[in-house]
Amino acid sequence: MEKLTRRIFFKAAGATAAALTAKAHALTPDEVQHGHGAAPAPAPASTAYLFFRPDEARFIEAAVARLIPLDGNGPGAVEAGVPNYIDRQLGGAWGAGERLYRSGPWQPGLPGQGYQLPFTPSELFRNALRAIHDDVQKRRNTTFDKLPGNEQDAYLESLQTGNQDLNGVPAHTFFESLLALTIEGFFADPIYGGNKDMVAWRMIGFPGAYASFYHLVDQHGVLFTRPPMSMGEDNRRMIHIQPVAAQPKAVGPNPVEGPGKKGGK
Numbered sequence: 431m432e433k434l435t436r437r438i439f440f441k442a443a444g445a446t447a448a449a450l451t452a453k454a455h456a457l458t459p460d461e462v463q464h465g466h467g468a469a470p471a472p473a474p475a476s477t478a479y480l481f482f483r484p485d486e487a488r489f490i491e492a493a494v495a496r497l498i499p500l501d502g503n504g505p506g507a508v509e510a511g512v513p514n515y516i517d518r519q520l521g522g523a524w525g526a527g528e529r530l531y532r533s534g535p536w537q538p539g540l541p542g543q544g545y546q547l548p549f550t551p552s553e554l555f556r557n558a559l560r561a562i563h564d565d566v567q568k569r570r571n572t573t574f575d576k577l578p579g580n581e582q583d584a585y586l587e588s589l590q591t592g593n594q595d596l597n598g599v600p601a602h603t604f605f606e607s608l609l610a611l612t613i614e615g616f617f618a619d620p621i622y623g624g625n626k627d628m629v630a631w632r633m634i635g636f637p638g639a640y641a642s643f644y645h646l647v648d649q650h651g652v653l654f655t656r657p658p659m660s661m662g663e664d665n666r667r668m669i670h671i672q673p674v675a676a677q678p679k680a681v682g683p684n685p686v687e688g689p690g691k692k693g694g695k
Contacts, residue, residue, distance in 0.1 A: 481521035481552065482513075485573065486559045490516060492575035494612045496582050504633040507612055515615030515624030525552035549599065551607070558604040561596035562589075620660045631658040 479487050490513045500506035507513075519525055527550030539546035549557065566574050566585070574582060588594075589605040596604055615624030617631075619639060625631065631638050638658035646652065 479513075479517045481517045481525065485563055486556075487513065487517075488573065488575040489559055489562065490608075492582060493586060493608060494615075496579065496586060497609060497612045498616055505629045507616055509626070510616050510629050511620075511624050511626035512612055512615035514626075515618060515622055516611045518623040519611060519615075520552045520555055526550055527552075545603075547599065547603070554599050554604065554607060557597035558599040558601075561599070628658045628660060 482490060491508055494507035494512045494516075498507035498510075498512070500509055530550060532548065532550075534548065536546065536548045547554065562574065566572065566577070570577065574585065577585065586605065589601040590609075592601040594601045615622075618624045620626060620628055628638060630636075636658060637654055637656060639661035640656075640659050646654070
């Protein structure tokens with residue numbers, strides 16, 4: 431993986447993702463100063479998963495903790511609730527391929543043609559996660575979440591750069607999808623289940639979903655210091671997370687890219 435500091439990573443990914451209230455595109459950077467040695471155990475999930483099975487949830491929690499780790503600069507993906515965000519996306523209409531073209535023919539496409547697989551996002555993840563579980567079990571007689579941190583990083587890098595078949599899913603396609611959803615969940619409005627307590631927005635100084643800045647139009651050079659605001663907040667500043675069925679996520683050329691992009695051949 432390309433060596434980037436966590437701070438540079440967030441300047442590149444966060445500025446774009448947060449400005450769009452959190453629908454980031456799949457970026458290829460990602461070594462966020464990974465440590466070597468034993469992988470820190472992710473915090474236990476506070477919410478029951480809707481889509482992920484227990485073994486799948488353990489992989490997702492461990493993997494996103496390596497992609498965006500907790501360190502001295504701020505919270506990591508697990509602390510921000512990214513696994514919950516991914517779970518809700520895959521368990522909803524978007525994960526079921528509600529707006530995805532699925533009539534074939536299914537042939538390898540050119541790089542500029544985007545996503546060309548017959549799987550819905552949920553099928554893509556389920557197939558790939560099952561293949562990864564079997565592969566790690568066969569080669570190491572264990573599971574991904576129990577590998578040391580440096581070995582988790584090496585395995586993720588092999589997915590990023592490889593073409594091995596994961597039950598019909600190219601490894602690099604799965605990695606790009608996982609990374610895209612991880613970035614989205616980290617910077618998304620908390621209404622979608624990630625960015626818990628707006629930790630990512632606070633870290634990069636993004637104000638969130640204020641409806642009007644009219645009172646600041648004539649003020650120049652003034653630092654905006656109000657805390658970030660979610661579009662799901664009520665008058666008591668409580669955030670109401672949307673039910674899965676209410677999460678509109680349009681399908682792009684890559685089935686896990688953000689909204690506003692239309693799929694198809």
